[in-house]
Amino acid sequence: MTGTILSIEGLTVDLPKGGDRSHAVENLSVTVGAGEIVCIVGESGSGKSITSFATMALLPRALNVSSGRIVFEGQDILKLSEADHARLRGNRMAMIFQEPMTALNPCYTVGDQIEEVFLSHTDMPKAERKARTLALLTEVRMPDPPRIYASYPHQLSGGQRQRIVIAMALALDPSLLIADEPTTALDVTTQAQILSMFRELRRTRGAGIMLVTHDFDVVAEVADKVVVMQRGVVVEQGTADEVLNRPKHPYTRQLIDAVPRRARDDARETASRPEVLRVEELTKTYRIPASFGRAAREVAALRPASFSLREGETLGIVGESGSGKSTLVRALLRLIDPTSGRVMIDGKDIAAAPKSSLRTLRRDIQIVFQDPYGSLNPRRTIGDQLVEGPVNFGVPRAQAMERARDLVRIVRLGEEVLQRYPNQFSGGQRQRLCIARALMVEPKILVADEAVSALDVSVQKEVLRLLAEIRDRMGLSMLFITHDLRVAAQICDDVIVMSKGEIVERGAIGRVFADPQHPYTRELLAAMPGQGWKVPDLSALPPAVA
């Protein structure tokens, strides 16, 4: 680790008037050395992305840097002209964005887009550009570089696209790489590959990497230095070992405390309880009709799936994107029609029930969705939306309102929320309201479809605790769908692992973690970031210093 590549000194970025605070980033000082990975960690709204945008001189117009210096290779970025910035960007410093699906232009081949970098910064001849591009593709470990070179972005998977974006960033051997949540949109196995690539790049290229993330396990996986931000202010920074294992600031401790532990200590006995839900050989096949000379095809989104859920049990359904877990849930609730199979609740088959009787059958099974912003109608008050269910089943409105008042208290919100509209709540609060809404009709089974995935870790932890508490108090059974094994480990008794539309493994959570049977489960577990890091016992540390 020789020399400082980037040093940010006392950076303050103002927010426009009327925001919830006056500075997006306040008095921030960070240095990134050669061959060093610096992680900036924080929850949403902490100013971590603003910091990376300021460094790239890509701040939105509404935001102004009011003081501080950003010194990169000896010059203050804030004093450079637009043309100088353009020369630096892509050449000496490069950025990797969160969303690989939109960071590439769908109109050009991957090869053209990488060559564009050489074209705009150098006067290399065509043949050399192509050779360098192919070499880069090999370096980011793409299979069959010549084929990828001629591919369009839509022909590649998310992980492959992210590697193309990284290849573009590396093209001119920049001394600084800025990566803003580079793996958040990716599956764990892909994330593991990208992270190991970062580690390798640090070694082979000697570049400084500034990585913005919200995930402490990612930090544990790659970081040399860690900067923790809260509401625009750096609350703690130090080496990875210091911050991860001996955090000083209370906020850092709170974040680390909220990191999902990898195992459950309290195994619960559920095998003897009665079954509330039995799914038998449920399948869903999509038919793609023949067109333009292509023969008709059938795509099996869900291969025969069978399992049962016992009273009071929480069953996790874990899988990466495209594994069929959402199809399974939607087919089981008849939000889509399954192709075959049975879904038995209380001796009645939901899968075969006529559309007209679905209303009454669904009463026993309710769902909490992933997106806290899309699952409440923005035009109706919370109270109105909560009483909707019972009123549909013939409960008088006043009585339903009474129940709504009880339930918002159970999800730890005040009664006055019933008069408000959804836009007045944060993501975590909305998710509580969705839980309350699902409970309004007194279901036996609650389905949580990625219900905590969109939330910050500390909020995630609270919502999980609330779910567990409600489950125990009301004797609910729960189907908990998630892509995140760590989250599943916190709340589930049993877990089902899905891959490519198929259930590959089922077992008690402790057993699956300790002794995975299926190769896919093993791969999934091995890909979890931060395995080398044992979350410290915070109570054993000296008192926090704010």
Added chain:
Amino acid sequence: MTPPMVSPPAPVLSPRRQMLRRALRHRGLIFSSIVLGLIVLIAVFAPLLAPYDPYKQSLIARMKPPVYLGGTWKYPLGTDALGRDMLSRLIYGARVSLMIGLVSAGLSAVIGTVMGISAGYFGGRVDRFVQYLINVRLAMPVILVALATVSLLGGSMFIIMIVMGLLLWDRFAVVLRSATMQVRAMEYIEAAEMLGARQSRILWKEILPNVSSHLIVIFTLEMAHAIILEAGLSFLGLGVQPPTPSWGLMISEGKEMLLFDSWLIMIPGIALFLLVFSINMFGDGIRDVTAPEGRN
């Protein structure tokens, strides 16, 4: 282990109050609301405001110029070829224009909304049928069909309103169809299905309120469209029949005098322009104020 009590959300303004605040800051909206409000008031209180009977002819007071061209205050906006007071005709004409705009656009709104929302919500066959109807409708030139129908059935105001109401629903159907498809994919619709809501209830309580901002904007566009169309039909002599004081008819009656007494066309022309302009501006304002990106 009980999670801590979450503090109640900070007192944020309700969506309606926020919208009102945005509205009061929107200059175009304020301006157009004032102009529209004035025109509506004039139309409602026409009998009290008009100095003369709009039908009364006076051969000795023909072709008096308006005051700004050297006329007298007796006829502030002058008189037409039959000696009728222009100001009074203009005031009564506002009634005709507004009435035609509201009724035609209203009828179209009902037809187009029902078609658009059912196409967007049910999809499949319903959608294909509605799209077929939309295509058929788009293949017909409105003005020709209106001309043909009106010349067959005669040009009473009632017939004109019905004919235009049956012709101007295409934009409602097209826009609401796609707006509904977007809303339909939201999870609160699935949540409502799970909570046992009937389809009619989902359409009425979940979908309609969330597409209503589109509805209002298109309504204003189509209202302006209908007013212009009526003026066009009247100009061609196939709209509202004389002596009814319609702005389009006034322009048509003044066209022979265009070169020498251009005020006969200018005055109703400016009135028509102001009305249509402020309706469009009002629609734009409403769209800005209710824009979903400001609402989340």
